[in-house]
Amino acid sequence: MPSEAGYVTGQRDLILDDVLHWVWSWQLQVHRLSLSTLGEGQGRDELDRRKSSSAASLDEHLLLVVGTNLSRALIEASKVHPPLTFPRELLDPLVLLRNIYEHWEEQRPTFRNRVDLHRSGREFAASFPDGQPWSIKYDGGEWRIGGVAAINEITTLLAGVEMEVLGQRQRAGGRE
Numbered sequence: 001m002p003s004e005a006g007y008v009t010g011q012r013d014l015i016l017d018d019v020l021h022w023v024w025s026w027q028l029q030v031h032r033l034s035l036s037t038l039g040e041g042q043g044r045d046e047l048d049r050r051k052s053s054s055a056a057s058l059d060e061h062l063l064l065v066v067g068t069n070l071s072r073a074l075i076e077a078s079k080v081h082p083p084l085t086f087p088r089e090l091l092d093p094l095v096l097l098r099n100i101y102e103h104w105e106e107q108r109p110t111f112r113n114r115v116d117l118h119r120s121g122r123e124f125a126a127s128f129p130d131g132q133p134w135s136i137k138y139d140g141g142e143w144r145i146g147g148v149a150a151i152n153e154i155t156t157l158l159a160g161v162e163m164e165v166l167g168q169r170q171r172a173g174g175r176e
Contacts, residue, residue: 013172016165019077019084022070023162029066030155033059037136060136060145061101067094067149072082074161082162084155093131093149096124100133100146108134 033056040056043049071091077084099120100107107121111133117125124131128148137147144150 013169013176015073015076015080016169018073019070019161019165020169022066022073023165026063026070026158027155029059029063029149033063033151047165057134060134061098063151064094064101064145064149065097066153067091068098070158071095077165081165081168084161086161090150090154090157093124093128093146094154096120096127097133097146097149100124 009161036052036056036059039052040100041049042052071094073085074084074086074091078086100111103118103120106118109124110116110118111121112127124133124146128146131146131148133146135145135147137144142152
């Protein structure tokens with residue numbers, strides 16, 4: 001049966017389940033990134049140290065992938081459950097960075113000199129002139145991917161989103 005927003009009840013539940021999936025994935029990947037950054041550059045020899053740096057870089061990239069999917073899920077959820085709005089200014093940097101990291105072969109060489117930037121790189125540089133892809137900055141208890149994506153702030157706000165969705169699912173007779 002269609003709701004006022006044009007969604008069937010089951011579709012609405014799937015959309016909210018997607019939000020939970022990506023919130024939980026975010027929490028897991030933040031944990032993985034924190035562990036891999038603690039071990040970054042560690043190892044018995046040069047090869048082990050390079051591998052640990054690669055692990056941290058991968059976890060950083062995967063968090064951006066999760067963040068992009070989370071952004072998509074939250075946009076869809078806000079259509080069926082308006083209380084689930086999330087500050088776009090926190091999510092948009094994740095999407096731009098994900099695009100830059102995903103197309104590293106064209107973005108990284110031009111980003112080093114900020115010359116001839118391509119697509120997302122150009123948009124990122126215009127939006128965040130001090131941003132630095134492929135870096136994590138630690139600033140007053142906050143860590144920022146690319147110097148701009150506020151991981152702790154996003155994680156804290158997502159705890160509220162998780163509680164809202166779980167509460168909504170419970171009120172609607174969901175399985176949570």
